[in-house]
Amino acid sequence: MISKTMKEIVANSSAIRAMFEEGQRLALIHGAGRVYDFSLGNPNVAPPEAIRRAIINIAESEDPVFLHGYMANAGYPDTRRAVAESINRRYATNFGEDNIIMTVGAAGAINIALKTLLDPGDEVIVFAPFFGEYRWYVRNFGGELVIVPNASEDFQPDLNGLERVLSPRTRAVIINSPNNPSGAVYSEETLKALAGILEDWQKKTGNAVYLISDEPYREIVYDGAIIPYVTKYYKNTFVAYSYSKALSLPGERIGYLAVPPEMDGYAEIWPALAAANRILGFVNSPSLFQRVAAVCADAVVDTSVYAENRDILYNSLVDMGYDCFKPQGAFYLFPKTPIPDDAAFCEAAKQYRLLIVAGRAFGVPGHFRAAFCVKRETVLNSLESFKAAIGQYR
Amino acid sequence: MISKTMKEIVANSSAIRAMFEEGQRLALIHGAGRVYDFSLGNPNVAPPEAIRRAIINIAESEDPVFLHGYMANAGYPDTRRAVAESINRRYATNFGEDNIIMTVGAAGAINIALKTLLDPGDEVIVFAPFFGEYRWYVRNFGGELVIVPNASEDFQPDLNGLERVLSPRTRAVIINSPNNPSGAVYSEETLKALAGILEDWQKKTGNAVYLISDEPYREIVYDGAIIPYVTKYYKNTFVAYSYSKALSLPGERIGYLAVPPEMDGYAEIWPALAAANRILGFVNSPSLFQRVAAVCADAVVDTSVYAENRDILYNSLVDMGYDCFKPQGAFYLFPKTPIPDDAAFCEAAKQYRLLIVAGRAFGVPGHFRAAFCVKRETVLNSLESFKAAIGQYR
Numbered sequence: 001m002i003s004k005t006m007k008e009i010v011a012n013s014s015a016i017r018a019m020f021e022e023g024q025r026l027a028l029i030h031g032a033g034r035v036y037d038f039s040l041g042n043p044n045v046a047p048p049e050a051i052r053r054a055i056i057n058i059a060e061s062e063d064p065v066f067l068h069g070y071m072a073n074a075g076y077p078d079t080r081r082a083v084a085e086s087i088n089r090r091y092a093t094n095f096g097e098d099n100i101i102m103t104v105g106a107a108g109a110i111n112i113a114l115k116t117l118l119d120p121g122d123e124v125i126v127f128a129p130f131f132g133e134y135r136w137y138v139r140n141f142g143g144e145l146v147i148v149p150n151a152s153e154d155f156q157p158d159l160n161g162l163e164r165v166l167s168p169r170t171r172a173v174i175i176n177s178p179n180n181p182s183g184a185v186y187s188e189e190t191l192k193a194l195a196g197i198l199e200d201w202q203k204k205t206g207n208a209v210y211l212i213s214d215e216p217y218r219e220i221v222y223d224g225a226i227i228p229y230v231t232k233y234y235k236n237t238f239v240a241y242s243y244s245k246a247l248s249l250p251g252e253r254i255g256y257l258a259v260p261p262e263m264d265g266y267a268e269i270w271p272a273l274a275a276a277n278r279i280l281g282f283v284n285s286p287s288l289f290q291r292v293a294a295v296c297a298d299a300v301v302d303t304s305v306y307a308e309n310r311d312i313l314y315n316s317l318v319d320m321g322y323d324c325f326k327p328q329g330a331f332y333l334f335p336k337t338p339i340p341d342d343a344a345f346c347e348a349a350k351q352y353r354l355l356i357v358a359g360r361a362f363g364v365p366g367h368f369r370a371a372f373c374v375k376r377e378t379v380l381n382s383l384e385s386f387k388a389a390i391g392q393y394r
Numbered sequence: 395m396i397s398k399t400m401k402e403i404v405a406n407s408s409a410i411r412a413m414f415e416e417g418q419r420l421a422l423i424h425g426a427g428r429v430y431d432f433s434l435g436n437p438n439v440a441p442p443e444a445i446r447r448a449i450i451n452i453a454e455s456e457d458p459v460f461l462h463g464y465m466a467n468a469g470y471p472d473t474r475r476a477v478a479e480s481i482n483r484r485y486a487t488n489f490g491e492d493n494i495i496m497t498v499g500a501a502g503a504i505n506i507a508l509k510t511l512l513d514p515g516d517e518v519i520v521f522a523p524f525f526g527e528y529r530w531y532v533r534n535f536g537g538e539l540v541i542v543p544n545a546s547e548d549f550q551p552d553l554n555g556l557e558r559v560l561s562p563r564t565r566a567v568i569i570n571s572p573n574n575p576s577g578a579v580y581s582e583e584t585l586k587a588l589a590g591i592l593e594d595w596q597k598k599t600g601n602a603v604y605l606i607s608d609e610p611y612r613e614i615v616y617d618g619a620i621i622p623y624v625t626k627y628y629k630n631t632f633v634a635y636s637y638s639k640a641l642s643l644p645g646e647r648i649g650y651l652a653v654p655p656e657m658d659g660y661a662e663i664w665p666a667l668a669a670a671n672r673i674l675g676f677v678n679s680p681s682l683f684q685r686v687a688a689v690c691a692d693a694v695v696d697t698s699v700y701a702e703n704r705d706i707l708y709n710s711l712v713d714m715g716y717d718c719f720k721p722q723g724a725f726y727l728f729p730k731t732p733i734p735d736d737a738a739f740c741e742a743a744k745q746y747r748l749l750i751v752a753g754r755a756f757g758v759p760g761h762f763r764a765a766f767c768v769k770r771e772t773v774l775n776s777l778e779s780f781k782a783a784i785g786q787y788r
Contacts, residue, residue, distance in 0.1 A: 107675035288449070
């Protein structure tokens with residue numbers, strides 16, 4: 001009774017979501033405290049108190065007809081200005097209200113960018129490991145996902161691999177730093193080299209290639225890691241941002257797409273993005289949270305909680321014998337599985353009430369992802385299970 | 395620089411939105427009080443005070459990690475139960491939490507239903523006049539919109555026309571009662587006859603045909619008009635609902651899709667809808683407003699304001715010589731234009747600072763739509779302009 005497209009999607013449906021739902025099932029059997037759910041990037045650090053105050057203050061003081069009403073599909077102009085100014089302050093960019101379109105999270109931002117760019121058969125390049133949902137986002141518009149395999153222990157993008165897959169049908173490249181699932185941060189050198197390759201390609205072929213920089217983890221970094229602002233290195237860059245992680249608001253679906261004024265085709269692209277927001281059914285980013293984001297544009301959750309979780313889990317897993325890259329940002333660990341079959345390992349881990357996601361969901365088999373944005377006690381109590389999970393293969 | 399698909403969409407972009415933006419431009423020149431903007435269904439009646447209280451109370455009392463976090467893609471189970479129970483109380487239906495998926499407004503609800511149903515080339519039937527966005531929603535998934543022309547003065551669906559266009563490729567029929575733009579309400583007899591035709595067709599061909607009933611105006615009715623609950627007449631019915639109009643919350647993007655348990659293919663359709671919510675980039679309906687909707691599921695704005703606006707505008711326009719159907723619901727008037735060219739009439743009306751939308755945007759040229767969900771003073775002050783607009787053709 002459902003479309004062929006959806007049959008395939010449901011059959012291959014999100015391994016992450018499947019684990020999340022398995023976790024809820026196991027919690028009913030064993031009690032929530034005895035299930036160690038590392039499946040989903042659902043932040044467990046409270047939003048800044050400023051969020052609660054902003055919600056209450058806005059609800060008490062603003063005219064509700066204006067507050068909950070329609071606005072331009074791009075969002076409230078003053079919200080867009082506040083967001084632009086916050087980015088300008090922090091990264092010395094030059095954005096105005098017509099460079100920020102408020103969206104239904106980063107997922108909404110990426111989808112309106114792809115809707116604007118893609119005709120059926122166009123190609124979009126990603127670097128493994130990558131957030132598995134990109135697969136479906138590209139497919140939403142008849143595009144083809146082209147995967148550059150991972151080629152390094154530290155999960156930097158394989159730029160030689162990029163050169164091999166660029167084609168006349170390439171319309172966009174998606175990057176995600178800090179990276180989900182690996183926690184890698186792309187350095188300034190990497191971004192410069194990436195930009196150089198794309199510039200050369202554009203010059204040689206006359207085809208514009210757009211970079212979509214998916215940055216929900218921009219503020220979640222460790223050991224003083226720096227996240228360069230990508231539009232400064234490559235002008236044909238869309239920045240897809242979400243307040244889901246920096247403000248712990250994933251359920252509210254609030255984010256934006258930044259579109260630099262110097263982008264090739266800006267004049268044509270800007271109105272198309274607003275139209276895409278409308279016709280894809282988003283219409284606009286939720287209005288109350290646009291007002292909240294304007295007030296709290298510079299706020300960030302207490303990331304030290306994630307830093308400590310990272311240290312505990314990383315050090316413990318390495319001690320146990322897991323082979324693991326130390327994340328520089330985001331809130332995921334992406335260790336090698338002790339056996340080659342990552343799906344079998346994740347399945348076996350369930351007997352220890354441990355919910356983790358197989359690396360193949362991110363284009364890198366032989367690894368698993370553990371989201372450590374959980375309660376401290378979950379991290380601590382889970383260690384016996386991680387030990388048992390690797391121990392069975394000794 | 396943009397896709398062929400988006401070029402066409404931007405070129406034909408929403409006449410409604412274009413008028414809304416023209417109104418904002420004229421307001422800067424003439425002052426907002428001297429521009430009569432009837433372009434957009436943006437409610438001017440305040441949300442019930444219960445909304446403000448619910449927002450503040452929920453923000454003050456609920457755990458913010460839970461309140462603003464991810465939940466199942468279908469929405470919070472308790473919200474879905476509260477919504478189901480509210481519908482059951484009012485319409486004697488038999489819905490549970492697994493029959494309600496919370497969505498990003500009715501636009502989100504229609505899009506996830508179409509994503510679930512359509513393969514490229516599948517046909518979706520609408521009755522003119524119809525909400526113009528259906529055109530793009532169907533196109534989002536490669537579907538073909540099939541329009542049954544209007545055949546009656548009172549804008550009832552042409553069921554003979556339906557029988558003529560049903561084809562082996564028909565996957566869905568969209569209806570919208572109370573209707574935007576006409577204000578017509580489809581009677582119980584009409585719905586029974588419509589259901590009969592679809593049942594016969596299904597029996598004859600073995601093809602399931604789904605009805606999508608788009609009902610954001612269900613509560614906005616006049617003179618005691620009754621809106622039958624469509625799932626009772628045809629089991630293969632999705633009800634797409636939004637709180638945009640009944641609670642004056644269009645900017646918040648909160649609504650749901652109701653999916654009756656007896657629907658053909660329910661077991662396959664239900665998980666596909668949740669997956670569609672995810673992969674289209676909605677992920678879930680905004681979380682705080684899910685909690686608000688649960689508390690306020692039975693609330694409705696003061697519709698007497700709309701009833702009075704309707705009476706003033708309808709009576710005045712008829713007195714001036716406009717040929718106009720009296721709306722039974724929603725908040726639009728859909729009169730004939732005094733000249734055949736509706737686009738020319740709407741363009742000419744701008745000189746009287748009157749913003750109305752040409753009927754061709756809704757599949758019925760020779761009419762215009764005036765959204766009377768505006769301030770009373772706008773209705774009263776606009777009357778001279780409506781008079782001048784028809785007067786120029788005397």
